[in-house]
Amino acid sequence: MADVTLTNVRKQFGTFVALENLDIEIKSGEFVALLGPSGCGKSTTLRMLAGLEFPTSGDISIDGRVVNDVAPGKRDIAMVFQSYALYPHMSVAENIAYPLKKRGVSAADRKVAVQKAAELLQLEPLLDRKPKQLSGGQQQRVALGRALVREPKVFLLDEPLSNLDAKLRSYMRAELIELHRRLGKTMIYVTHDQLEAMTMANRIAVMHGGKLQQFDTPDAVYNRPANRFVASFIGTPSMNQLEGQLDGALFHVAGHSIPLDRTRFADDLGTGDYALGVRPEFVAIGDGELPAKIRLVENTGHEQIVTLELTDGTRLLARTDAARRLDVGQNVQIGFHPDAIHLFAPGEEGPRLNKNDAASVIPMRSR
Amino acid sequence: MQRSMLQGVIVNLVTWTLVLLIAFPLLWMIITSVKPQTELFRIPPTWFPETITFEHYWRLLTETPFLTYFRNSVVLATTTTIFVVALGTLGAYSLVRFKYRGRETLAMLVLFTYLLPSVVLIIPLYLMMVAIGLSNTLVSLILAHTTFALPYALWLLRSFMEGVPEDLESAALVDGASRMGAFRDIILPQLLPGIISTALFTFILSWNEYLYALVLVNSDSVAPLTTGVMSMLISAFNIEWSLLMAASVMMSLPLIVVFAFLQSYLTSGFGAGGVKG
Numbered sequence: 001m002a003d004v005t006l007t008n009v010r011k012q013f014g015t016f017v018a019l020e021n022l023d024i025e026i027k028s029g030e031f032v033a034l035l036g037p038s039g040c041g042k043s044t045t046l047r048m049l050a051g052l053e054f055p056t057s058g059d060i061s062i063d064g065r066v067v068n069d070v071a072p073g074k075r076d077i078a079m080v081f082q083s084y085a086l087y088p089h090m091s092v093a094e095n096i097a098y099p100l101k102k103r104g105v106s107a108a109d110r111k112v113a114v115q116k117a118a119e120l121l122q123l124e125p126l127l128d129r130k131p132k133q134l135s136g137g138q139q140q141r142v143a144l145g146r147a148l149v150r151e152p153k154v155f156l157l158d159e160p161l162s163n164l165d166a167k168l169r170s171y172m173r174a175e176l177i178e179l180h181r182r183l184g185k186t187m188i189y190v191t192h193d194q195l196e197a198m199t200m201a202n203r204i205a206v207m208h209g210g211k212l213q214q215f216d217t218p219d220a221v222y223n224r225p226a227n228r229f230v231a232s233f234i235g236t237p238s239m240n241q242l243e244g245q246l247d248g249a250l251f252h253v254a255g256h257s258i259p260l261d262r263t264r265f266a267d268d269l270g271t272g273d274y275a276l277g278v279r280p281e282f283v284a285i286g287d288g289e290l291p292a293k294i295r296l297v298e299n300t301g302h303e304q305i306v307t308l309e310l311t312d313g314t315r316l317l318a319r320t321d322a323a324r325r326l327d328v329g330q331n332v333q334i335g336f337h338p339d340a341i342h343l344f345a346p347g348e349e350g351p352r353l354n355k356n357d358a359a360s361v362i363p364m365r366s367r
Numbered sequence: 368m369q370r371s372m373l374q375g376v377i378v379n380l381v382t383w384t385l386v387l388l389i390a391f392p393l394l395w396m397i398i399t400s401v402k403p404q405t406e407l408f409r410i411p412p413t414w415f416p417e418t419i420t421f422e423h424y425w426r427l428l429t430e431t432p433f434l435t436y437f438r439n440s441v442v443l444a445t446t447t448t449i450f451v452v453a454l455g456t457l458g459a460y461s462l463v464r465f466k467y468r469g470r471e472t473l474a475m476l477v478l479f480t481y482l483l484p485s486v487v488l489i490i491p492l493y494l495m496m497v498a499i500g501l502s503n504t505l506v507s508l509i510l511a512h513t514t515f516a517l518p519y520a521l522w523l524l525r526s527f528m529e530g531v532p533e534d535l536e537s538a539a540l541v542d543g544a545s546r547m548g549a550f551r552d553i554i555l556p557q558l559l560p561g562i563i564s565t566a567l568f569t570f571i572l573s574w575n576e577y578l579y580a581l582v583l584v585n586s587d588s589v590a591p592l593t594t595g596v597m598s599m600l601i602s603a604f605n606i607e608w609s610l611l612m613a614a615s616v617m618m619s620l621p622l623i624v625v626f627a628f629l630q631s632y633l634t635s636g637f638g639a640g641g642v643k644g
Contacts, residue, residue, distance in 0.1 A: 047537075050537070050541055051540070071545075072537075072540040072541045073541065073543035074543075078541065079538070079541045081537070081538055082534075083532060083534045085535050087538075087552075087556075088535075089557065098542050102542055102543035102548065103543050
């Protein structure tokens with residue numbers, strides 16, 4: 001088990017800055033997800049941890065040792081690749097045994113270790129097969145087996161589930177959570193799928209444009225997003241963000257005013273442009289003063305996602321239970337749950353301006 | 368139904384005509400090599416020899432330096448192949464995996480040498496060989512063959528190398544292999560079809576090459592089969608047809624055997640070159 005620390009890490013490819021001043025401290029035994037859209041620098045971060053890329057500046061340390069110049073094989077890490085990267089010319093058993101072979105483990109000990117890993121991952125009947133004779137899920141388990149066979153300090157997983165179909169993915173997700181609990185090892189998991197990050201990780205590092213946006217628990221990332229990017233990236237459908245003007249305790253949007261509870265927000269907010277954020281589950285249809293028109297109703301069976309249009313054309317989403325009858329074209333009055341309102345500074349990464357206790361979990365029933 | 372059958376017949380007819388046209392000289396070569404001298408120039412010619420004799424083969428092996436030429440050719444083609452495959456594999460690895468300035472230009476320039484007719488390169492090469500004291504040696508031929516086989520080998524291996532996912536190498540590095548270790552354990556086995564087809568191309572090229580051998584080498588002891596057999600059996604006054612045909616059969620044999628065993632690899636090599644090269 002090991003702490004993993006990135007201190008002021010910067011990575012540049014030519015003139016392109018892939019990562020800027022990244023500071024992350026991962027505790028021993030923690031399951032951390034690096035989450036972000038493609039090109040946000042999450043894979044680069046992982047590859048630097050693995051030693052496949054080198055930081056332009058800054059330090060990476062594993063278990064208290066700076067590993068900037070340490071070769072990948074000597075870092076005591078294991079990595080699972082998105083493509084699984086199984087060696088096609090080797091059998092499953094040879095694939096799993098390869099890291100041990102490279103460390104000079106004797107053939108007898110290798111056999112025992114492979115057997116143990118195969119038992120853990122239910123691979124025993126497949127040991128003599130070649131990777132191309134396996135299904136996607138089986139290949140995935142072989143890749144995991146190869147990673148855990150030599151008991152590394154840190155596991156690095158690069159979108160390991162993205163090539164699986166939806167059903168298998170949710171199954172493997174549960175398997176991975178179980179595996180983490182059983183092994184208790186530090187795991188760092190790169191994904192662009194927020195569902196994976198939210199369900200599996202102890203903490204999530206949300207990244208965007210080569211910068212760390214927020215590094216916190218799934219609950220905090222969802223309920224107290226650090227800025228507008230995190231607010232819009234986390235949650236499906238994502239948080240509504242309405243651009244408008246703050247004037248005292250009133251937020252002006254689409255020709256109407258929404259009264260705010262000023263005690264929930266930073267005290268020094270001046271008059272001017274801000275963005276009001278509210279998650280779709282806290283938009284109440286038929287309970288409020290803001291006039292809107294229903295543009296689209298999507299019924300998923302257990303809930304409805306309703307697209308609403310304000311008088312100035314701004315669109316927002318609401319989530320209601322499936323039983324409610326709503327018609328496209330219908331004019332309604334909407335309102336926002338006052339404890340669920342976030343206020344952000346303008347700009348794509350405008351920071352959240354709530355005091356930090358506010359807008360935490362509100363029971364669904366109280367909507 | 369009827370139309371498609373007719374089509375089939377026509378296609379087959381055309382194909383077999385072509386095959387016969389192409390294969391006929393080969394066939395005639397084999398037939399001639401086993402005909403006795405007396406039957407050789409008979410008119411009309413006999414399609415199948417009345418008596419089959421291997422005396423030409425025997426004479427070739429016992430009374431002429433054929434075996435010396437054969438050995439020279441084997442040494443020449445084998446060494447060239449080893450050189451080209453070794454250099455080509457490492458070069459292709461560099462072109463695909465490492466990022467440095469002028470990488471693409473380099474790859475293009477390598478191919479550019481193919482635009483020059485080989486006759487143009489012969490004189491400078493010859494002068495160079497003389498200058499470094501290698502003229503009239505097998506080494507000079509090995510070097511010359513390497514220079515003109517390498518560009519194509521590099522190009523072919525490059526397209527195979529591009530087909531090997533980088534993740535495989537990264538995985539090997541993480542698993543504890545050194546860079547050379549990953550190359551040996553993971554990349555080379557993946558590259559095997561490419562290496563085999565490159566080796567075949569090179570071997571055939573070097574085995575059949577005539578012009579360079581004619582210019583760079585002129586003594587019997589180092590001449591390969593192509594030039595050796597020609598100068599031995601074709602003189603201004605006389606062509607020893609039956610010996611020549613026997614020699615030709617024996618020259619072709621190694622290639623045919625190798626081809627038969629590795630032809631599936633060779634066609635995959637053509638495919639790779641066609642799609643990506």
